[in-house]
Every structure is written in structure tokens, then in C-alpha cells.
Amino acid sequence: MTIEVPETPRLAGTSAPSTAGPVTSKGAGVHGEPSATGVRTRSQHQRRKRIIQAAAALASRGGVEAMQMRTVAERAGVALGTLYRYFPSKMDLVVAVVGEEIDLLESSIERRPPGAADPAGRAVDVLMRATRGLMREPELADALIRSLIMTEVETPFGDRMAGLLVRVAGERPGEGDGPTEEQVALAGSLASVWVHELLEMLRGRRTYEQIQWRIEIVATRLFADFPAAPPS
Amino acid sequence: MTIEVPETPRLAGTSAPSTAGPVTSKGAGVHGEPSATGVRTRSQHQRRKRIIQAAAALASRGGVEAMQMRTVAERAGVALGTLYRYFPSKMDLVVAVVGEEIDLLESSIERRPPGAADPAGRAVDVLMRATRGLMREPELADALIRSLIMTEVETPFGDRMAGLLVRVAGERPGEGDGPTEEQVALAGSLASVWVHELLEMLRGRRTYEQIQWRIEIVATRLFADFPAAPPS
DNA sequence: ACAGTTATTGGAATGTGTTCTAATTTCTGG
DNA sequence: CCAGAAATTAGAACACATTCCAATAACTGT
Numbered sequence: 151m152t153i154e155v156p157e158t159p160r161l162a163g164t165s166a167p168s169t170a171g172p173v174t175s176k177g178a179g180v181h182g183e184p185s186a187t188g189v190r191t192r193s194q195h196q197r198r199k200r201i202i203q204a205a206a207a208l209a210s211r212g213g214v215e216a217m218q219m220r221t222v223a224e225r226a227g228v229a230l231g232t233l234y235r236y237f238p239s240k241m242d243l244v245v246a247v248v249g250e251e252i253d254l255l256e257s258s259i260e261r262r263p264p265g266a267a268d269p270a271g272r273a274v275d276v277l278m279r280a281t282r283g284l285m286r287e288p289e290l291a292d293a294l295i296r297s298l299i300m301t302e303v304e305t306p307f308g309d310r311m312a313g314l315l316v317r318v319a320g321e322r323p324g325e326g327d328g329p330t331e332e333q334v335a336l337a338g339s340l341a342s343v344w345v346h347e348l349l350e351m352l353r354g355r356r357t358y359e360q361i362q363w364r365i366e367i368v369a370t371r372l373f374a375d376f377p378a379a380p381p382s
Numbered sequence: 383m384t385i386e387v388p389e390t391p392r393l394a395g396t397s398a399p400s401t402a403g404p405v406t407s408k409g410a411g412v413h414g415e416p417s418a419t420g421v422r423t424r425s426q427h428q429r430r431k432r433i434i435q436a437a438a439a440l441a442s443r444g445g446v447e448a449m450q451m452r453t454v455a456e457r458a459g460v461a462l463g464t465l466y467r468y469f470p471s472k473m474d475l476v477v478a479v480v481g482e483e484i485d486l487l488e489s490s491i492e493r494r495p496p497g498a499a500d501p502a503g504r505a506v507d508v509l510m511r512a513t514r515g516l517m518r519e520p521e522l523a524d525a526l527i528r529s530l531i532m533t534e535v536e537t538p539f540g541d542r543m544a545g546l547l548v549r550v551a552g553e554r555p556g557e558g559d560g561p562t563e564e565q566v567a568l569a570g571s572l573a574s575v576w577v578h579e580l581l582e583m584l585r586g587r588r589t590y591e592q593i594q595w596r597i598e599i600v601a602t603r604l605f606a607d608f609p610a611a612p613p614s
Numbered sequence: 615a616c617a618g619t620t621a622t623t624g625g626a627a628t629g630t631g632t633t634c635t636a637a638t639t640t641c642t643g644g
Numbered sequence: 645c646c647a648g649a650a651a652t653t654a655g656a657a658c659a660c661a662t663t664c665c666a667a668t669a670a671c672t673g674t
Contacts, residue, residue: 191641194651219631229653231634240631308578332599339575339600346540346574367564368571371603423671426621451661461623463664472661615674622669628662639652644645 201226214293248294269319269376270369292352312338320376336372433458446525501551501608502601509576524584544570552608568604
């Protein structure tokens with residue numbers, strides 16, 4: 151019945167924007183067209199945020215197991231049914247939590263951009279920063295990463311990471327022309343290697359240093375011929 | 383009550399060796415030392431095999447969902463409790479099934495080794511062959527790969543793949559000296575990229591050609607300075 | 615063949631994700 | 645403020661992995 155949601159420090163350390171609202175009756179409803187956007191009132195944003203916060207808080211304790219739907223609902227002060235209206239499955243909820251995490255990382259990077267001279271160095275910088283962030287909440291990280299890879303759901307995770315890497319690695323080549331498809335592929339690959347290394351770390355089979363070493367090796371080779379970023 | 387287990391065509395197309403037996407009461411039992419090895423009778427091998435076959439058969443139909451523990455037990459002709467004695471969790475069962483798959487791939491490669499001249503080419507060859515194999519049973523592939531990544535369990539998947547790649551890419555450098563740690567890391571990275579691409583394909587976001595293109599790009603860069611294999 | 619150990623069985627019981635329902639509350643447009 | 649639409653709620657209900665248990669069968673060393 152209580153609501154308060156205390157702790158929630160994680161990846162970077164700032165607040166950040168969120169996405170949509172509840173999944174308002176999509177599909178052919180029984181009658182009139184449902185509000186296309188999905189979001190209606192401000193209180194729905196609140197609810198959504200409360201749910202995500204509660205979920206994150208729980209996950210940062212005992213991992214996925216601790217993040218039980220019933221508990222999340224209770225902690226967020228909503229009915230189980232409502233929780234399921236907002237997040238059709240546990241996975242969707244996890245994805246949402248991760249979304250917030252990435253938002254944090256992005257704003258963190260915007261605030262303090264990677265300083266390395268070469269593209270690979272900058273990419274490594276970003277990835278290792280994210281790694282440190284995740285290491286602070288192992289349980290949560292574990293839960294999130296695992297679930298993410300698992301999910302059927304659209305997972306912007308890899309893509310967002312790849313995008314981020316492309317951006318920090320090979321800044322704006324010209325004006326309208328974005329990154330090469332090849333660059334995107336390479337960045338995506340580096341991201342997937344990173345995720346894999348993270349998983350290994352969470353399994354206790356990698357130390358931070360080992361990850362760094364591996365990421366450096368891979369980044370160096372993958373980003374060898376990336377167009378150097380114009381010195382800002 | 384029935385036992386027969388018909389279909390089971392998958393990765394390569396041959397039979398292959400299996401691993402251990404049931405997880406005979408490990409941990410400090412109530413009394414005498416349990417048989418260390420785990421395997422006892424021949425019938426236990428049979429049982430184990432039946433279980434794995436049943437599991438694979440079911441998974442190749444409706445994926446993980448169809449592979450319900452009760453059903454597997456029933457199809458394999460064992461009690462639920464017995465199934466759990468052999469495989470403490472569904473994940474363990476999945477891992478076992480995957481193990482068989484990899485065995486198949488390995489023997490397939492042994493039979494018809496990759497022909498490309500350069501290391502990267504051979505690696506791509508192997509990975510794409512495995513890809514085609516998995517594509518034949520999408521449901522099973524999906525189930526297996528997802529579960530594998532998810533699991534807490536020791537997952538020889540990535541490691542075995544990496545080992546395989548190292549082997550086909552940079553054959554025996556000398557006599558006693560195995561591959562460099564760096565080579566292992568690179569091979570492992572390529573394997574993780576491949577797994578990621580597979581997942582994307584299973585999600586319908588990649589075609590076979592796209593995967594090939596990406597794997598080629600990545601392999602080329604990662605294996606650029608691999609010691610060329612001595613022409614057999 | 616015996617006694618003790620371990621494996622197998624059938625089935626009940628538990629935990630948690632997910633679905634469903636009927637009643638109640640909140641919105642929205644007029 | 646009213647009527648209908650959509651959201652929320654409390655809680656039951658369901659599905660499936662996992663655990664437990666008592667009884668029985670199979671196996672081992674002697």
C-alpha cells in the first residue's frame with residue numbers, strides 16, 4: 151500500500167527523460183478508436199515512473215528474482231492488472247528500466263565527452279565508463295543485461311549503444327551524410343562484444359582489467375580506419 | 383508412458399558423443415560417499431540420451447515453450463523427479479542439447495574442413511556453416527541460443543565456439559605452444575558477434591546475407607594478423 | 615541372497631509470471 | 645453536471661518450473 155521509492159543510483163548519476171505511457175488498449179478495441187498516442191494524463195507518467203523506479207530498486211537488491219511483478223506493483227502502489235497494462239510482460243519492464251539507464255549514460259557522456267584522440271580510444275572510454283557504472287549495481291546489471299538479450303521485445307539496447315559509439319568514435323563526417331553502414335556494423339559489433347564481456351564479468355569469469363584489455367584490442371582493430379573526428 | 387523418439391535432424395547431420403550421466407547426489411549426502419563420477423549404469427546413459435532427444439524434438443517444434451519439463455519427462459519416459467535429477471533446471475537441459483549440437487558441428491567440420499586460404503575466411507566459413515545449420519530449425523535455434531546466453535550455468539558455448547575458431551583460423555603454430563591469449567580473445571569476440579547476429583536474425587532483423595556481410599567485415603579485421611595456417 | 619545405499623516413480627505442493635473478471639474510479643466531451 | 649469510454653483495482657484463476665515426499669525398484673559389496 152505504501153509508495154515511497156528511495157534509492158536508485160546507478161549508471162551515471164543524473165535524471166533523464168523517459169518515453170511513452172501506458173499501453174492504452176491498442177488492437178481493435180470493442181468500440182471507438184483508442185487514443186493513438188497512449189499517454190493521457192500526467193498521473194500516468196507518474197505511475198509509469200513509479201513503476202520503473204520500484205522495479206529498478208527491487209532489481210538492484212536481489213536481481214531479477216527479487217523483481218517480482220506482484221512486488222513491483224505493490225511497491226509502485228498500483229494493481230497487478232495496471233502494471234500489466236503498462237508493461238505487458240516482465241521483460242518489457244526490464245527494457246524500460248534499461249532505457250533509463252542508457253539515458254543516464256548518454257547524458258553523462260554529453261556532460262563529459264571521452265577525451266581520447268583516436269576513435270577506438272573514445273569508444274573504449276565510453277564502454278569502460280558504462281562498465282564501471284554497471285558494476286556499481288551488479289544485481290541490477292545482471293538482471294538487466296540478461297533479460298535484454300533474452301527478450302523478444304524490440305531491444306534498442308544494442309542499437310542505441312552502437313549509435314552512441316558511432317557518434318563518439320567518428321563524429322559528423324560531413325553534414326547530411328551520416329555514418330557508413332559499415333561503421334554502424336562495426337560499432338554494433340563492438341557493442342555486442344562488450345555486452346558479452348559484461349556477461350562474463352557478471353558470471354565472475356572476467357575482471358574489470360581483463361574486459362578493458364579485450365575491449366581495447368577489439369576496438370583498435372574494428373575502428374582502425376574510422377575517420378578521425380575533427381578536433382572540436 | 384511411450385518412449386520412442388523419432389525426428390532429430392539439426393545442425394550438421396551425424397551422431398556424436400555425449401557427456402556425463404545423472405547428477406548423482408552430490409553435496410554432502412546423509413551417509414557414504416556418492417559415486418564421484420556420476421555415471422553408473424548403461425541405462426543411465428540411455429535415459430540421459432532419451433531425455434535430451436525428447437527435449438530437442440520438442441524444442442524443434444514450438445521452441446522453449448513447447449519444451450515443458452513435464453512433457454519432456456513424459457516423452458522421455460521418466461518421472462519428473464528423475465528428469466530433475468539429471469538436469470537440475472531447464473537451462474541445464476538446454477545446455478546439454480546445445481552441447482550435442484556443437485558436437486555435430488565439430489564433427490561436420492572435421493569431416494569437411496573450411497577451404498578458404500586466409501584465417502578470416504576459414505572462420506567465416508565455419509560460422510556461416512553453423513548459421514545455415516541453425517536456420518534449419520529456427521525454433522530450436524532460438525530457444526537454445528536465448529537460453530544459453532541467459533543462463534547462470536557454465537556455458538561452454540562461447541568458449542567452445544572460440545576454440546573452434548582459433549583452431550580453424552590459425553592452425554597449430556608450432557608444437558607445444560597453443561594460441562596466443564590475444565588470439566583466443568579475438569576468436570571469442572568474433573564468436574560473440576556471431577551469436578549476436580544470430581539473435582538479430584531470429585528476431586527477424588537480419589537476413590542470411592546481412593549476417594555474412596557483417597561477419598566477414600568483422601572477421602577480416604579481427605583476424606588480420608593471425609598467423610596464416612601452414613598449407614596442409 | 616542380504617542389508618544398505620541410491621535411483622526412480624507418481625503425485626502432491628509451492629512460487630511466480632500472466633490472464634481474467636466484475637466492480638469502481640477517473641476522464642472526456644458536451 | 646451527465647453519459648459513455650477508458651483506466652484502475654482487488655483478487656481469483658491458470659500455467660509451468662521447481663521442490664518435496666513416501667513408496668518402490670535397482671544396484672552394490674559382501
